Amino acid sequence: MRIGVLGAGGKVGSAVCRAILEDPELELVAAVDPKLAGIDLGQTLGKSAVGLIARRDVEGLIGERPEVVIDFTEARASYQNLLKLAAAGIPAVVGTTGFTDSELAKLRDAFVGVGCVIASNFSIGAILMMRCAAMCAPYFDSVEIVESHHDQKVDAPSGTAIETARRLIVARQEAVDTPFLADNTSNLKLDGARGAEVEGEVRIHSLRLRGAVAHHEVVFGAVGQTLTIRHDSHDRGSFVPGVLLAVARVVGLDELVIGIDGFLADR
Ligand SMILES: NC(=O)C1=CN([C@@H]2O[C@H](COP(=O)(O)OP(=O)(O)OC[C@H]3O[C@@H](n4cnc5c(N)ncnc54)[C@H](OP(=O)(O)O)[C@@H]3O)[C@@H](O)[C@H]2O)C=CC1
Numbered sequence: 001m002r003i004g005v006l007g008a009g010g011k012v013g014s015a016v017c018r019a020i021l022e023d024p025e026l027e028l029v030a031a032v033d034p035k036l037a038g039i040d041l042g043q044t045l046g047k048s049a050v051g052l053i054a055r056r057d058v059e060g061l062i063g064e065r066p067e068v069v070i071d072f073t074e075a076r077a078s079y080q081n082l083l084k085l086a087a088a089g090i091p092a093v094v095g096t097t098g099f100t101d102s103e104l105a106k107l108r109d110a111f112v113g114v115g116c117v118i119a120s121n122f123s124i125g126a127i128l129m130m131r132c133a134a135m136c137a138p139y140f141d142s143v144e145i146v147e148s149h150h151d152q153k154v155d156a157p158s159g160t161a162i163e164t165a166r167r168l169i170v171a172r173q174e175a176v177d178t179p180f181l182a183d184n185t186s187n188l189k190l191d192g193a194r195g196a197e198v199e200g201e202v203r204i205h206s207l208r209l210r211g212a213v214a215h216h217e218v219v220f221g222a223v224g225q226t227l228t229i230r231h232d233s234h235d236r237g238s239f240v241p242g243v244l245l246a247v248a249r250v251v252g253l254d255e256l257v258i259g260i261d262g263f264l265a266d267r
């Protein structure tokens, strides 16, 4: 299958390019990253030349007629590029986080008739972390999320933390009448001390640390006990199998799908 990658020089994009180059079923036909334009992709990956010159923009990539495009860039750039891919009828697998709800709605419209998968987290552990957390939601009175990422991350909170919070709220609403307990803080001595609130119900605390990769903790509380569900991505290789699974599935879709939960075989 002919694959294009947007963000080929980035932390995840480069890991994805390496995996495609090693996969006999996949052919990397276009790689885009403005800062790598004109350079052989092999060189940028610390390998010998592979004969694929990185491009500056999505127009050059579309010209190579990829069957699927993978995007790990930045939300504003990604949104514009995805509209162009949808108009060209090219399916996309998107890991970029930080889209607004309105951008997501417009992308949903743009991809009617064309496959697109947007997932806030492609690692199997994070997907299972979200499922486990949703399962626990009805049984605890309170919950907060702590996410830690590398200090280069531009968006906060993480897409995974926001999605987890939303899933907790839905799971609770479906199972019990009462929302999670409200915050009782009446003397906020420093702005931000209680984190950011999702839908007025679940708080997220974002840590940005040199040395971190991607880490999520969901901490539940009930009388006399807490339960912590934690996932750690120690290496960007954790995202690659999920991305390749989405590539295999997106060609059979004719709409935008959020997340890869539905592609995982039940065990
Ligand atoms: N869904 C998931 O499982 C995961 C999602 N992510 C998300 O993926 C995104 C990328 O993460 P990460 O790889 O760590 O970030 P990086 O900053 O390392 O990579 C992004 C790359 O995209 C490049 N870029 C910027 N604009 C464009 C453009 N218009 N066209 C092509 N390339 C462009 C950047 O270039 P430059 O540096 O010059 O700006 C950079 O090389 C983030 O939104 C992150 O949250 C990350 C990990 C997993």
Ligand SMILES: O=C(O)C1=N[C@H](C(=O)O)C[C@H](O)C1
Binding pocket: 097, 120, 121, 149, 150, 153, 157, 158, 159, 160, 161, 213, 214, 215
């Ligand atoms: O920027 C990152 O690194 C990550 N971003 C995604 C997110 O915002 O949830 C996925 C993972 O946490 C790594």
